[in-house]
Amino acid sequence: MRLASIRTEAGPALGVGSRAGDTVVRVDVIDPDAPTDILELLALPPDRLRRLSDRADELAGRGGPGVLSVDEAPLSPPxxxxxxxxxxxxxxxxxxxxxxxxxxxxxxxxxxxxxxxxxxxxxxxxxxxxxxxxxxxxxxxxxxxxxxxxxxxxxxxxxxxxxxxxxxxxxxxxxxxxxxxxxxxxxxxxxxxxxxxxxxxxxxxxxxxxxxxxxxxxxxxxxxxxxxxxxxxxxxxxxxxxxxxxxxxxxxxxxxxxxxxxxxxxxxxxxxxxxxxxxxxxxxxxxxxxxxxxxxx
The missing domain is CATH 3.90.850.10 (Fumarylacetoacetase-like, C-terminal domain)
Structure with missing residues (x-):
């Protein structure tokens, strides 16, 4: 699983990377109830993390709100x-x-x-x-x-x-x-x-x-x-x-x-x-x- 930290006007947000590694999808778009701290997110049950990763891959292929190119996203250190x-x-x-x-x-x-x-x-x-x-x-x-x-x-x-x-x-x-x-x-x-x-x-x-x-x-x-x-x-x-x-x-x-x-x-x-x-x-x-x-x- 690939995780990133994204700068937004409302504050920091987490992102999940596509398996290809060229796209990042905001976690709050996939799962609004997910933690906003990267270490807390990693402590979630494996099946929930798997769903996040699978959903990020789906959205990366379709585009839309919260889907960004990794080279265009305003990224912070993970x-x-x-x-x-x-x-x-x-x-x-x-x-x-x-x-x-x-x-x-x-x-x-x-x-x-x-x-x-x-x-x-x-x-x-x-x-x-x-x-x-x-x-x-x-x-x-x-x-x-x-x-x-x-x-x-x-x-x-x-x-x-x-x-x-x-x-x-x-x-x-x-x-x-x-x-x-x-x-x-x-x-x-x-x-x-x-x-x-x-x-x-x-x-x-x-x-x-x-x-x-x-x-x-x-x-x-x-x-x-x-x-x-x-x-x-x-x-x-x-x-x-x-x-x-x-x-x-x-x-x-x-x-x-x-x-x-x-x-x-x-x-x-x-x-x-x-x-x-x-x-x-x-x-x-x-x-x-x-x-x-x-x-x-």
Missing amino acids: VPRPSKVVCLALNYRAHAEEGGFTPPERPVLFLKGPHTLTGHGADIVVPPLSRRIDHEGELAVVIGRRCKDFDGEDWQGAVAGYTMMNDLTARDLQLADIAAQHPWDLSKNFDGFGPVGPWLVTPDEVPDPQALDLEVRVDGLLRQRGSTAQMIFGVRELLVRLSAVMTLEPGDLIATGTPDGIGEVPDGSVVEVRIGDLGVLRNRVTHTPILERKQNQ
Whole structure:
């Protein structure tokens, strides 16, 4: 099942994706009594969820009110308000080596604030502080139930679903902070530097999260290509290791790291992240002109 969050004039609404993944149908059009929270919706009985999915497929073929193209719908992140966004650095051996780092023996973490999250199709506006923005396509795991000191048993049951993230990075600021031996959180935490979506895809459609192809394209040109099989720490191990030091709450996001091939996103370019059959996450990145900053001072 594919679920999305849609912005409307009346507030957020949920959508169910067609099986083809090109159309989203508002849940309140299908079932007005359905929950408006995505995690509450996923807690409904399986037969009711199945009816929602089947009805969405029917309506997607006919069109009408509440039926939108996924590329035209005003989408928010599938889970818009996680308590935390936990990101993995150097979780692909080749990516660690391309940066001159030794592949780690334990997960290397950093956090992105929820303010960085934005949806599929949103424009990312970079402030004048940075002139070098890099793409980093990643598989993201959405936590489905509270995990503390998790032993890894039935780990699939702890996952609400999977989505995609582009972990945008102000590389010029990051490298300067690394050289100065300063923390480099700033480079990861500009507004909108965590595009996510378009879908939350439920685990029944992703039987093995360690067997997904990953591609990133910039203006149609292939930049990154890898497989989640190349992760140093897979999803199950991450749930165990992370829950040993922090409580994972429902709706939390774990961005599992990026393969090699990271690179610059030129001003005005469109970045596309594709992972397995999860869909395509697409966003344009534009730079605020330095001149504009001077005029506003």
